[in-house]
Amino acid sequence: MKGIENLGKILGLVIALFYFLFFQGNETYEYVFFVLVLVTVGIPHGAVDHLLVSPHLTKSKLISFLLKYIGIIAIYLIAWFFLPQISLIAFLIMSAYHFGQSHFIQSEIQKLKKTTYMLVGGFYLSIILWSDFSYTQKLLSSLINIENLESYGPGLIFFTFILSNILTAYNQPSRASFHILESVVLGFVLYHLPLLLGFIIYFGFWHALPSMNEEYRSLKKFLGENKRSNFLKKLMPFTALSLAGMWILLMLFYPSMTENELILLFFILISLISAPHIWFMNRFLESKKA
Numbered sequence: 501m502k503g504i505e506n507l508g509k510i511l512g513l514v515i516a517l518f519y520f521l522f523f524q525g526n527e528t529y530e531y532v533f534f535v536l537v538l539v540t541v542g543i544p545h546g547a548v549d550h551l552l553v554s555p556h557l558t559k560s561k562l563i564s565f566l567l568k569y570i571g572i573i574a575i576y577l578i579a580w581f582f583l584p585q586i587s588l589i590a591f592l593i594m595s596a597y598h599f600g601q602s603h604f605i606q607s608e609i610q611k612l613k614k615t616t617y618m619l620v621g622g623f624y625l626s627i628i629l630w631s632d633f634s635y636t637q638k639l640l641s642s643l644i645n646i647e648n649l650e651s652y653g654p655g656l657i658f659f660t661f662i663l664s665n666i667l668t669a670y671n672q673p674s675r676a677s678f679h680i681l682e683s684v685v686l687g688f689v690l691y692h693l694p695l696l697l698g699f700i701i702y703f704g705f706w707h708a709l710p711s712m713n714e715e716y717r718s719l720k721k722f723l724g725e726n727k728r729s730n731f732l733k734k735l736m737p738f739t740a741l742s743l744a745g746m747w748i749l750l751m752l753f754y755p756s757m758t759e760n761e762l763i764l765l766f767f768i769l770i771s772l773i774s775a776p777h778i779w780f781m782n783r784f785l786e787s788k789k790a
């Protein structure tokens with residue numbers, strides 16, 4: 501299944517190439533791929549979190565898992581309500597760690613592991629957010645004014661690029677040139693894409709698909725004869741539930757919010773399901789390496 505990961509990355513680059521060649525400035529192209537990648541890999545990659553705890557969950561273990569999962573969502577929701585700016589910063593820090601971690605799913609980092617994850621994820625996230633800074637600023641305007649952060653972008657990108665590559669090279673000398681090449685090529689592509697398209701290509705093909713591939717690999721022996729179709733079936737219930745929940749909430753707020761506010765609300769909803777997912781995924785990935 502390593503092939504599917506590479507295929508996904510090639511597909512991501514092809515979507516970007518088509519944007520540069522034929523669809524520059526076309527918002528429909530951007531939204532269509534945003535929704536497609538989100539629905540097919542983005543959301544589903546979190547939908548088997550319960551099976552990562554244990555592939556054969558008893559009823560009581562499932563209930564305890566659900567209580568923890570929904571409990572984390574509820575606490576984070578309250579935090580968004582009362583401390584929105586701190587919740588945003590927490591979301592960015594968690595995301596940087598989580599994205600960085602997925603670059604090392606199949607390899608081990610020995611020295612300064614968490615710092616390496618943070619710097620790798622921080623590099624890609626800062627490229628995405630600063631590449632189209634005025635739009636990022638607009639989307640966040642109902643929450644926070646980030647106008648005076650614009651000038652920090654180039655420094656942050658440079659700093660995270662250099663340090664993440666030094667740490668990666670120190671930990672994995674044989675893969676150093678691959679990581680440098682990947683960060684230069686992918687960084688260049690993401691920097692030139694509009695915000696939402698850059699985000700979804702990175703999120704879908706460099707994060708969600710490799711994570712899902714790892715989930716499949718570890719659940720494979722419990723999936724019976726038709727492994728792939730059984731895996732897809734297992735992804736369905738919580739994917740459908742999450743999509744339906746987000747859709748209903750967005751539709752409820754649709755009449756009273758602007759387009760940018762709805763996009764921000766969408767990211768807040770994503771942050772809510774991502775918080776427990778990051779926690780469970782971290783336990784799953786790190787316990788495999790221990």
Ligand SMILES: CC1=C(/C=C/C(C)=C/C=C/C(C)=C/C=C/C=C(C)/C=C/C=C(C)/C=C/C2=C(C)CCCC2(C)C)C(C)(C)CCC1
Pocket residue numbers: 542543544545546547548549550566569570591592594595598625628629636639640695699738739741742767770773774777
């Ligand atoms: C199991 C379960 C479930 C499901 C789950 C799921 C399905 C999950 C998923 C998960 C996921 C799916 C995750 C994700 C993650 C993501 C992330 C981590 C992201 C990040 C992002 C960011 C960071 C952003 C940023 C930005 C932009 C881009 C623009 C605007 C501005 C801002 C800054 C916001 C439920 C709940 C039903 C129930 C219980 C159990």
